[in-house]
Amino acid sequence: MLIYLIKRLLEMIPTLFGITLLSFFIIHLAPGKPTDILTELNPKITPEARLKLEKYYGLDKPIVVQYGMWLKRIVRLDFGESFSGDRRPVMERIWDTKKPLLERRLFITFLINVLSMLIIFTIAIPVGISSATHQYSLYDKITTTSVFIGFAIPSFWLALLLMMLFGVHLGWLPISGLKSMNYDSLTLMQKIWDRILHLLLPVFVSSFGGLAGLSRYMRGSMLEVLRQDYVTTARAKGLSEKRIIYGHALRNALLPIITLLGLSIPGLIGGSVIFENIFGIPGMGQLFFMGVMTRDYPLIMGILTIGAILTLIGNLLADIGYMLADPRIRVK
Amino acid sequence: MKIFWKRFKRNKLAVAGGVIVVVLFVIAVLAPFISPFNPNDIDRKHILEPPGARHPLGTDDLGRDVLSRMVYGSRISLSVGFIAVGIATIIGMLLGAVSGYYGGWTDRAIMRFIDIMLSIPTFFLVLAVIAFVGPSIWNIMIVIGFTSWMGVARLVRAEFLSLKEREFVLAAKALGASDMRIILRHIMVNSMAPVFVSAILGVASAILVESALSFLGIGVQPPTPSWGNMLTSGKDNIEIAWWLSLFPGVAILITVLSYNLFGEGLRDALDPRLWTSER
Numbered sequence: 001m002l003i004y005l006i007k008r009l010l011e012m013i014p015t016l017f018g019i020t021l022l023s024f025f026i027i028h029l030a031p032g033k034p035t036d037i038l039t040e041l042n043p044k045i046t047p048e049a050r051l052k053l054e055k056y057y058g059l060d061k062p063i064v065v066q067y068g069m070w071l072k073r074i075v076r077l078d079f080g081e082s083f084s085g086d087r088r089p090v091m092e093r094i095w096d097t098k099k100p101l102l103e104r105r106l107f108i109t110f111l112i113n114v115l116s117m118l119i120i121f122t123i124a125i126p127v128g129i130s131s132a133t134h135q136y137s138l139y140d141k142i143t144t145t146s147v148f149i150g151f152a153i154p155s156f157w158l159a160l161l162l163m164m165l166f167g168v169h170l171g172w173l174p175i176s177g178l179k180s181m182n183y184d185s186l187t188l189m190q191k192i193w194d195r196i197l198h199l200l201l202p203v204f205v206s207s208f209g210g211l212a213g214l215s216r217y218m219r220g221s222m223l224e225v226l227r228q229d230y231v232t233t234a235r236a237k238g239l240s241e242k243r244i245i246y247g248h249a250l251r252n253a254l255l256p257i258i259t260l261l262g263l264s265i266p267g268l269i270g271g272s273v274i275f276e277n278i279f280g281i282p283g284m285g286q287l288f289f290m291g292v293m294t295r296d297y298p299l300i301m302g303i304l305t306i307g308a309i310l311t312l313i314g315n316l317l318a319d320i321g322y323m324l325a326d327p328r329i330r331v332k
Numbered sequence: 333m334k335i336f337w338k339r340f341k342r343n344k345l346a347v348a349g350g351v352i353v354v355v356l357f358v359i360a361v362l363a364p365f366i367s368p369f370n371p372n373d374i375d376r377k378h379i380l381e382p383p384g385a386r387h388p389l390g391t392d393d394l395g396r397d398v399l400s401r402m403v404y405g406s407r408i409s410l411s412v413g414f415i416a417v418g419i420a421t422i423i424g425m426l427l428g429a430v431s432g433y434y435g436g437w438t439d440r441a442i443m444r445f446i447d448i449m450l451s452i453p454t455f456f457l458v459l460a461v462i463a464f465v466g467p468s469i470w471n472i473m474i475v476i477g478f479t480s481w482m483g484v485a486r487l488v489r490a491e492f493l494s495l496k497e498r499e500f501v502l503a504a505k506a507l508g509a510s511d512m513r514i515i516l517r518h519i520m521v522n523s524m525a526p527v528f529v530s531a532i533l534g535v536a537s538a539i540l541v542e543s544a545l546s547f548l549g550i551g552v553q554p555p556t557p558s559w560g561n562m563l564t565s566g567k568d569n570i571e572i573a574w575w576l577s578l579f580p581g582v583a584i585l586i587t588v589l590s591y592n593l594f595g596e597g598l599r600d601a602l603d604p605r606l607w608t609s610e611r
Contacts, residue, residue, distance in 0.1 A: 014444075015444070015447060015448055015451060018444070018445075018448040019448050019451055019452055022448060022449075022452070023452060023457065026457065026460075026461060027460055027461075027464075030460075030461055030464035030465055031464065031465055148345075148589060148592060148593060149585070149589060151588075151589075151592055152536070152584075152585050152586075152588035152589035152592055153581075153585055154540055154543055154544060154547075154581065154584050154585070154588075155544075156543075156544055156547050156563065157563060157577075157580075157581035157584065157585070160563060160566060160567055160570065160577045160581070161577065161578070161581070163570060164570055164574060164577055168570060168571050263450065266450070266451065266452065266453040266454060266455075267453075267455075269453040269456070270453040270454060270455025270456055271455070273455060273456065273459060273548070274544055274547075274548065277548060278567070288456060288459070289459070289548070292459055292460050292463040292464075292550075293463065295463075295464065300460055303456070304452065304453070304456055304457070304460075307452070307453040307456060308451055308452055308453070311451045311452075311453065312451055315451070
């Protein structure tokens with residue numbers, strides 16, 4: 001098992017290399033340059049000044065050389081300096097050690113995604129199981145229908161509707177940001193409550209799509225397993241339905257779901273651009289959006305790389321989970 | 333085919349989905365004849381009017397008729413959906429076929445490439461590229477197409493792996509048919525059904541991506557109406573005009589829902605494993 005893990009870890013390196021290579025080339029070869037924006041904003045910039053600027057950023061060199069330079073810095077976890085704004089290092093903008101943990105961009109996005117993931121799993125798996133064991137019942141029909149609708153609802157629209165209902169009409173929940181204006185004057189308990197209120201809608205919205213998808217897959221996977229011969233055997237020897245489902249079927253039904261978990265991470269991270277934008281949350285998605293608008297290459301590459309690393313770690317965790325659930329793989 | 337049709341008909345939801353898919357298509361084609369107003373006519377006297385007799389779904393912040401804009405928006409959504417999926421399907425079929433048929437290092441390289449593509453938060457990449465090359469509808473179609481072919485490729489590869497050792501393929505090979513002919517005439521034809529299903533489902537997700545991009549302001553640009561950018565103005569007027577946030581979203585929901593129901597219905601009807609276990 002240890003050998004497998006080490007092999008798996010080593011395999012991540014070329015994948016990560018491939019991801020960064022691909023992203024770097026796509027980003028840098030897309031038409032237009034970061035200096036275009038500066039020129040647009042300030043028509044007085046002369047072509048000479050522009051060339052100088054390009055040279056300063058290293059944009060005049062062949063792209064392969066640029067990638068090499070980027071790679072050399074990245075192994076020291078140095079993502080370079082941001083092109084836009086105050087030219088702070090990218091790392092500092094993503095993970096500002098001067099700020100409290102709760103206000104660092106990466107942590108905010110990470111927190112929301114982990115919370116959504118937890119919600120998805122604690123709700124979707126039981127729902128999937130029960131709708132599979134009660135196939136074609138009214139309950140199954142209701143959940144299946146709501147799953148289909150959940151699948152089709154654009155998350156940003158859901159966010160809008162919830163903002164309108166709970167924020168504007170009922171006035172129960174705050175609709176933007178992570179804390180209230182008067183946050184500093186609150187007591188500790190009030191502060192915690194304030195944070196929770198602000199997180200409620202974003203976490204709900206970001207878990208919604210996954211919730212629908214996962215319970216659907218769980219149902220399908222469970223149905224598939226329940227058709228297997230060993231389940232019939234278990235039934236034939238008179239085991240209780242409960243034992244059959246939780247003792248025999250569940251483990252096997254969970255296997256494809258674990259893989260799905262790993263695959264769903266890029267989607268979750270990608271979704272963070274949307275809901276952070278809607279709810280005005282100062283996370284990584286919002287930063288990425290700003291970076292894209294200002295063509296901040298180092299910032300974009302930094303966030304893409306971190307996103308890819310998180311995805312790979314998620315896949316690795318999924319594989320480990322798979323191994324824990326399936327002894328057949330452990331033996332290999 | 334007969335079994336398939338019988339099984340598909342039994343699934344009422346899938347049939348309903350299929351009907352709505354057709355209806356939406358007709359609406360998009362006949363948009364100029366259906367919409368009560370010109371979608372881009374600005375009417376300063378009727379700004380942000382709630383739904384009423386004159387404007388069944390109200391007007392937006394420039395006094396434009398919401399219903400007409402939604403009808404025209406369906407053209408955008410459907411064309412983005414179909415062309416993006418077309419691109420993705422062609423790339424996916426090509427890579428999947430090569431990978432499954434030839435195997436060996438070609439297969440390993442392509443599979444690794446797919447793994448890489450699946451580990452990138454694609455929405456980030458789509459966002460960046462479109463923001464860079466400029467948000468035109470063609471760019472959106474192409475970029476979505478180029479980032480959503482992986483599922484098809486895997487599907488086609490799996491089909492090829494299971495079909496290439498079958499007798500009819502071996503027979504064709506023994507008769508001296510070229511690789512190209514075997515791939516296209518013998519294997520591809522037999523793996524079209526699942527590809528078709530995944531294309532239908534792909535249309536739904538492409539429409540979702542397009543609407544999200546347009547909502548963020550880097551998709552279809554106003555004044556061209558798209559459901560996504562209509563919702564942007566809904567967000568800007570969230571405190572005064574609920575209809576701007578509600579109706580375009582309903583349109584997306586219904587469209588995506590019917591494509592999904594239709595696609596899943598087709599899949600179930602085509603899946604022989606489900607034929608025997610049917611009640």
